Amino acid sequence: MSAARTPGARQHLPLLYPVGMLTVFFVVPFAIMLAVSFFQRVQGGFYEPVATLANYERFFSLFFANVLGFSLGLSALAAAICVGLGFPFTYFLTRLARRRQVAWLVFLLSVLSLSEVIVGFAWSTLLSRSAGVSNLLVALGLLGEAESWSPGFAALLLGMCYLAFPYTVLLLYPTLARLDRELVEAATTLGASPLRAFVTVVLGVARNAILSGLILAFVFTLGIYLLPQLLGRPEHWTLSVMITDQAVFQSNLPFGAAMAIFLMLVSLALIALTLLLGRGRDRSAA
Amino acid sequence: MSQLELRSLVKRFGATAAVDEVSLSVPEGEFVCLLGPSGCGKTTLLRLVAGLEEPDSGSLLLDGTDITGLPAHRRGFGMVFQSLALFPHMTVAQNIAYALSIRGASKADQRRRVEELLRLVQLPDLAGRQLGQLSGGQRQRVAIARALAVDPRLFLLDEPMSALDAKLREALQLELRLLQRRLGVTTLLVTHDQLEAMTMADRIVVMDGGRVQQVGSPLEIYRRPASVFVADFIGASNLLEGRARGEGRIELPGGTITVPDAPASGAVTLCVRPESLRLVAADKGAENGGAAGDGLSGEVVFVRDVGQTVETHVDCAGQRVIAVAVPDSVSDGGAPFAQGAAVRVEVPAAGCRVFPA
Numbered sequence: 001m002s003a004a005r006t007p008g009a010r011q012h013l014p015l016l017y018p019v020g021m022l023t024v025f026f027v028v029p030f031a032i033m034l035a036v037s038f039f040q041r042v043q044g045g046f047y048e049p050v051a052t053l054a055n056y057e058r059f060f061s062l063f064f065a066n067v068l069g070f071s072l073g074l075s076a077l078a079a080a081i082c083v084g085l086g087f088p089f090t091y092f093l094t095r096l097a098r099r100r101q102v103a104w105l106v107f108l109l110s111v112l113s114l115s116e117v118i119v120g121f122a123w124s125t126l127l128s129r130s131a132g133v134s135n136l137l138v139a140l141g142l143l144g145e146a147e148s149w150s151p152g153f154a155a156l157l158l159g160m161c162y163l164a165f166p167y168t169v170l171l172l173y174p175t176l177a178r179l180d181r182e183l184v185e186a187a188t189t190l191g192a193s194p195l196r197a198f199v200t201v202v203l204g205v206a207r208n209a210i211l212s213g214l215i216l217a218f219v220f221t222l223g224i225y226l227l228p229q230l231l232g233r234p235e236h237w238t239l240s241v242m243i244t245d246q247a248v249f250q251s252n253l254p255f256g257a258a259m260a261i262f263l264m265l266v267s268l269a270l271i272a273l274t275l276l277l278g279r280g281r282d283r284s285a286a
Numbered sequence: 287m288s289q290l291e292l293r294s295l296v297k298r299f300g301a302t303a304a305v306d307e308v309s310l311s312v313p314e315g316e317f318v319c320l321l322g323p324s325g326c327g328k329t330t331l332l333r334l335v336a337g338l339e340e341p342d343s344g345s346l347l348l349d350g351t352d353i354t355g356l357p358a359h360r361r362g363f364g365m366v367f368q369s370l371a372l373f374p375h376m377t378v379a380q381n382i383a384y385a386l387s388i389r390g391a392s393k394a395d396q397r398r399r400v401e402e403l404l405r406l407v408q409l410p411d412l413a414g415r416q417l418g419q420l421s422g423g424q425r426q427r428v429a430i431a432r433a434l435a436v437d438p439r440l441f442l443l444d445e446p447m448s449a450l451d452a453k454l455r456e457a458l459q460l461e462l463r464l465l466q467r468r469l470g471v472t473t474l475l476v477t478h479d480q481l482e483a484m485t486m487a488d489r490i491v492v493m494d495g496g497r498v499q500q501v502g503s504p505l506e507i508y509r510r511p512a513s514v515f516v517a518d519f520i521g522a523s524n525l526l527e528g529r530a531r532g533e534g535r536i537e538l539p540g541g542t543i544t545v546p547d548a549p550a551s552g553a554v555t556l557c558v559r560p561e562s563l564r565l566v567a568a569d570k571g572a573e574n575g576g577a578a579g580d581g582l583s584g585e586v587v588f589v590r591d592v593g594q595t596v597e598t599h600v601d602c603a604g605q606r607v608i609a610v611a612v613p614d615s616v617s618d619g620g621a622p623f624a625q626g627a628a629v630r631v632e633v634p635a636a637g638c639r640v641f642p643a
Contacts, residue, residue, distance in 0.1 A: 185338050186371035188358045190385035191436070197359075200384075204375045 037257035047254050055258035064242075064259075068266065071222060071238040078160040079217035083210060085161075086168035091202065093169070094177045105173070108166040116163065120230035123159045124150045127231075156232040160224055164217040171216055175209035176202075211278045215271050222267055239263050289314045290335070290440060290472060295344035297330055304330040305341070306496035315470045317463065319483035322493035323519065328476045329368075329444055331493070335474060336442050337361050348439065364433030364471075365442040370425055370449075372417050378404075378428050379413035385435045403431040406465065423454045430462070434469070441466065441473040447482065459485045480520050484508070492516050508559075514641050517557040524563070524607050526556045527643060536640065540582035540602030540631075545638045553643040562637030563609035565598060568628035582607065582631040586623045596622045600631055607631055 040050040058064075093104055114122075126132050127150035137143040149155055179202065187197035203210070225240035239259060247256030290312040297305040304327045312318050320328040333339040335346065337358030345354045353361060372381050380387075382403055383396040391399070404410050407427035417425065426446060433441065443462075447455045463486045466473050477483050483490050484504040492499040492507060492515075500512040511517035518525060528538040534548045536556060548554065568583060584602035591597075591613075600607045609631060613622070623629055 180369060180371060182367045182369050182371040183373060185358075186365065186367055186373075187384070188338070189336055189361075189363060189365040189442075190432070191359050191362070191388045192384075193359050196388065200388075201373060204373065207375065 033257045034261060036254050037261050039254045041252050041254045046251075055255045056262070058255060059258060059262060064239075067237070067239050067242055068263070070236070071240070071263075072266065072270070074157065074160070074236075074238060075218045075221040078157060078164060078221040079214045081157070081161050082164045082168040082217040083172075083213045086165060086172055086213065087206070087210065090169050090172040090176050094173070094179070101177075105170075108169055111162075111166050116224060116226045117230075119163060120159060120227050123155065123162070124230050127155050127158075150231050151233050151236070153232065153236055156228055156236050159227045159231045160221045163224065163227070164220050167220060168213045168217050171213050172206070172209050175206050179205060207278065211274060215274060219267060219271070222263070289349055290474075291347040292331075292335070293345045293347065295331070295334055295346070296342045297327075297334055297339055298342050303327075303496045305334060307344070308493075308496075308498055309344075310491060310498065310501070312472060312474065314472055317466050317473045317475070317486055317488045319487035319490050320474065320476045320493060321480060321483040321490050321520075322478065322499075324478060326493040327496035328478075328493050330496075332442055332444055332474060332476045335440070336363055336365050361440075362436065362438060363440040363442055364435070364438030366429045366433050366444065366446045368445045368448060370429040370446070372425060372429055372432070374417055376417075377413070378409075378415045378417065378420070381417070381428060382413075382432045382435055384432060389436065399435060400431075403435060406434070407431045408461075422450050423458065426450065426458060430465075434471075438471065441471045443473070443475040445476055445478070447477075447479075455482070456485075462486065484520075492519065494519075511557065511639060514555050514557065517639060522560050522608070522610075523557045524560060526558070526605060526607065528554055528556055530554050530640075538582060538602070539605040540584050540607075543580045543582070543633045543635070543638075545635045545640050548640045549642055555641045555643045557639040557641070558633060558637050560597070560608045560610040562634055563607070564632040564634075565600070565609050565611070565623060565629045566632060567623075568630050580635070581633060584629060584631060586625055586627045586629055589622050589625060591622055598623055598629075600629055602631065 035049075036047060037055055038051050038053070039047040040052050040054065041047050093101055096104070127134075127148070129146045129148035132146070132149065134143055134146045134149065138146055183201050183205065184194075184197050187201045188194065192200060222238075223240055225238070225244045228237045228241050240263075243256045243259045243263070246252045246259065290310075292308055292310040295305050295308045296303060306327070308327075308331060310318075320331060322328045330339060334341050337353075337356060341354065345352055347353065348361075373384065376384070379397075379400045382400045383391075386396045386399055400413055401410070404413060407430055409424060409427050409431070412420070412424065412428075417428075420428065429446065433443075446462075447458060450458065459482055466486075475483075475486065487504055489501060490504055490507050491501050494515055500507055500516050502510075507516060507520055511520060511523075514525060517523045526538050528536045530549045530551050530553075531537050531542070532550050534544045534546045535542055536545060536548050536554060538556065543556075545556070566581075582600075582602040584600040584607065586598055587601045587606075588599040589596065590599075594612070595610050596613050598609045598611070600609065
């Protein structure tokens with residue numbers, strides 16, 4: 001019996017590697033953060049391991065509620081824009097010749113190689129009064145005089161969408177590329193106008209990809225913490241900015257950790273809600 | 287349940303004409319098969335009728351009304367695609383009810399019609415199933431039911447059976463034919479399988495190179511092919527190269543035969559079905575005497591005896607001739623000829639078609 005068990009155990013040996021890496025680099029740091037969020041801050045120092053809920057209590061204020069609300073709203077809006085633009089974009093992309101598709105995908109992937117810092121500074125320059133695109137519009141006679149569009153809410157939203165858009169497209173691409181064109185034709189022969197066929201068949205088949213795209217863009221933009229400082233005003237600072245501020249500049253690690261945990265719980269709850277709604281519609285339709 | 291007429295339809299893709307001046311008239315309630323090798327334009331022709339492609343020239347008439355410019359979703363045709371194109375995110379019932387829901391039918395009406403259609407295609411009680419839970423044959427029937435949901439004016443099928451195994455395909459062909467007869471719906475089916483076409487069609491349209499090669503009933507096309515291409519494509523044929531010698535006499539390797547309507551001179555191709563040929567032992571043919579002059583002599587090189595039929599390959603002076611017979615009539619004694627036997631192939635003039643080569 002032991003002879004039979006040994007090779008089985010050995011077969012599972014390679015699994016130890018990912019499990020070990022995950023433990024060392026994810027579970028342990030996360031556990032530390034979770035623990036720290038319940039510790040007490042030492043003014044001018046680090047923290048001491050005294051169990052307290054003070055960090056979470058401090059969070060329940062109108063100020064942080066507003067910041068949280070703004071962060072979630074901004075990310076939701078950015079996710080909606082990314083999928084709203086990304087879906088038709090990807091749909092038409094998959095209808096192009098193979099070579100053109102590859103060119104577009106390579107371009108999108110190369111955008112991913114730009115860091116948040118570079119993208120932030122590039123957009124703040126492009127949207128500035130002295131060197132921005134408004135000068136071009138003035139030259140074309142479309143605008144009276146050069147304007148500054150950054151910092152501002154629109155600039156921040158634009159920057160976030162710019163970062164999340166390639167991910168959204170790459171996530172939608174496989175589903176839409178595999179979509180059988182005969183499905184749309186079948187809908188047409190059954191009496192659906194082209195628009196109706198698109199809504200009932202293409203959107204229907206791609207529903208899961210759309211949901212994943214929304215969640216991905218939402219979670220991704222929620223973690224962006226440099227752009228609000230580069231492209232937004234202080235009132236546009238998101239919870240991620242606050243967490244960085246507390247952890248790095250105020251050296252209040254316990255409060256930063258508490259906010260991070262809370263943000264994570266809220267976004268998990270929202271994702272669960274989204275999935276539940278998605279599945280609920282599926283079941284009622286069946 | 288309508289009469290369809292195609293007038294000189296042309297559809298080009300780049301420089302090649304996929305459909306080249308096709309004219310065809312399909313009477314009400316008829317089952318027509320478009321038959322041809324892949325790339326012959328049969329699917330493009332069907333897509334033109336469905337409105338999924340626009341013709342470069344020519345026109346389409348349905349009951350005398352020009353529908354050439356009518357978009358596909360206003361034609362009211364039912365179509366079954368080669369891939370079936372069932373909507374993967376919908377249940378069986380939702381798939382079948384799709385056309386009804388587009389037309390705004392009430393939920394109760396939809397449910398009633400779905401049940402009716404599922405009974406029609408012999409799949410009761412499957413309405414709530416997901417597509418993944420169905421077998422290939424069941425999916426096939428769902429696709430047929432979906433296309434028939436709103437009593438289509440025209441029923442179009444594009445190689446609908448190509449994904450099924452042979453036994454299931456045969457059963458469904460028969461079933462589909464009976465269903466079509468019961469509903470009386472004018473039907474166009476595309477296939478490359480000549481047996482499928484012969485099983486189901488009232489009329490077969492043989493296509494090649496974007497053009498119609500022959501239109502006729504299955505038997506007409508089988509017995510009187512209009513060209514060497516049709517003779518070769520439909521069923522098995524012996525295509526024998528020879529020379530016309532006048533007065534209907536044709537000189538072939540291994541002998542000369544007489545076919546009344548043969549051309550007076552020049553190179554010809556003689557088409558004759560394997561089952562039209564009769565084999566007799568060489569010495570017996572000579573004894574009878576009368577048979578001499580309208581047969582070919584040769585040597586048996588291969589015998590495929592599958593019980594139901596016996597296929598005998600005869601080498602007649604370098605040209606291979608295949609004869610098929612039911613066992614008892616293969617030879618005088620009832621037993622197949624042995625390999626190497628000298629035989630005489632009797633070629634009856636009635637079974638022959640002669641084309642200038």
